[in-house]
Amino acid sequence: MGEARFIDLRSDTVTRPSAGMRAAMAAAEVGDDVYGEDPTVNELELRTAALLGHEAGLFCPTGSMANLLGVWSLVPRGAEVLCDQQAHIARAEMGAHASLHGITMRTWESSSGVSGVARVTDVTSMMSVGTGPFLVETAAVAIENTHNFGGGTIHPIEVLRELRAACQQVGVAMHLDGARLWNAHVATGVDLADYGRLFDTVSVCFSKGMGAPVGSVLVASQERIAAARVQRKRLGGGMRQAGVLAAAALFALDHHIGRLADDHANARSFAEAITEAAPGAVDPESVATNIVVLDVGERAASEVVGAARQQGVGLSAVGTHLVRAVTHLDADAAACRQAGRLAGELLAR
Numbered sequence: 001m002g003e004a005r006f007i008d009l010r011s012d013t014v015t016r017p018s019a020g021m022r023a024a025m026a027a028a029e030v031g032d033d034v035y036g037e038d039p040t041v042n043e044l045e046l047r048t049a050a051l052l053g054h055e056a057g058l059f060c061p062t063g064s065m066a067n068l069l070g071v072w073s074l075v076p077r078g079a080e081v082l083c084d085q086q087a088h089i090a091r092a093e094m095g096a097h098a099s100l101h102g103i104t105m106r107t108w109e110s111s112s113g114v115s116g117v118a119r120v121t122d123v124t125s126m127m128s129v130g131t132g133p134f135l136v137e138t139a140a141v142a143i144e145n146t147h148n149f150g151g152g153t154i155h156p157i158e159v160l161r162e163l164r165a166a167c168q169q170v171g172v173a174m175h176l177d178g179a180r181l182w183n184a185h186v187a188t189g190v191d192l193a194d195y196g197r198l199f200d201t202v203s204v205c206f207s208k209g210m211g212a213p214v215g216s217v218l219v220a221s222q223e224r225i226a227a228a229r230v231q232r233k234r235l236g237g238g239m240r241q242a243g244v245l246a247a248a249a250l251f252a253l254d255h256h257i258g259r260l261a262d263d264h265a266n267a268r269s270f271a272e273a274i275t276e277a278a279p280g281a282v283d284p285e286s287v288a289t290n291i292v293v294l295d296v297g298e299r300a301a302s303e304v305v306g307a308a309r310q311q312g313v314g315l316s317a318v319g320t321h322l323v324r325a326v327t328h329l330d331a332d333a334a335a336c337r338q339a340g341r342l343a344g345e346l347l348a349r
């Protein structure tokens with residue numbers, strides 16, 4: 001199987017910078033960002049903050065670091081953050097919040113009927129505030145939008161508004177893991193700032209569907225970002241002429257937001273092709289953005305992933321019997337359809 005024929009839908013992180021993006025990177029004006037002197041990084045931080053309705057931004061090497069700093073800024077050592085049981089911060093950040101910052105987590109099981117999407121009561125029923133020396137203090141709630149392991153699902157803005165009001169009432173802060181907030185924005189038409197303003201801290205990724213090689217931004221108030229800048233350096237995340245990377249993210253802001261709609265259409269058509277061959281693995285109507293989670297029934301997810309790889313399709317295992325496909329700008333409509341046909345035949349066997 002030649003590399004050229006491999007349709008890689010393991011993740012939207014596998015994209016390679018386009019010629020235009022590379023040209024923007026090569027042309028970037030740079031300086032030492034630890035001195036605050038990289039104009040391209042400064043521009044990216046300000047522009048991202050403005051887009052999300054916040055005062056300031058902080059360029060981070062990864063989404064994990066942006067989440068780590070966002071949650072750190074809201075939750076003191078020994079207190080807790082609440083999140084969905086499938087949240088990236090709980091499952092995929094190597095226990096960083098606990099091992100580096102002394103933060104505990106409790107997780108809720110989202111009961112809205114849409115995978116990974118919470119009802120307000122799922123969250124509020126878990127809060128413990130002001131109980132003194134009896135229960136761990138809930139300092140923050142973290143929401144993931146879109147929800148990765150949930151299958152690219154979207155939290156409705158009305159639910160987020162209601163949750164914000166409930167949290168404010170008891171003084172609990174809110175963090176948004178917005179690695180793919182861009183996808184939620186494009187799918188719903190809700191303004192990025194309308195989402196952003198409901199949270200105290202927001203992280204967004206440029207290395208996913210936005211197609212940049214590296215980079216995330218945390219946005220918050222000026223005060224929080226100033227503190228997070230110090231903690232980023234403490235974690236080894238102070239970068240120097242990082243403008244070459246920030247330029248890729250700026251290019252993505254200019255060119256890659258609207259086109260996410262193509263990824264969403266391709267994910268839907270991937271799911272439809274699966275359904276034609278193997279009904280029941282996924283409901284194409286449930287595909288909200290660029291992620292498709294397939295229920296592979298009795299078979300082991302790892303076995304299905306291995307068999308798909310033999311057919312030239314890259315998928316990933318996200319549960320014992322759950323397999324994920326993610327569409328992105330390096331897989332066009334024909335490739336996604338073809339991948340759906342091949343994976344569907346495999347599931348039908």
Ligand SMILES: *Cc1c(COP(=O)(O)O)cnc(C)c1O
Binds near residue numbers: 088216
């Ligand atoms: C990818 C991702 C992140 C950040 O991952 P990094 O690999 O550390 O950049 C955070 N949250 C979600 C939901 C993600 O999908």
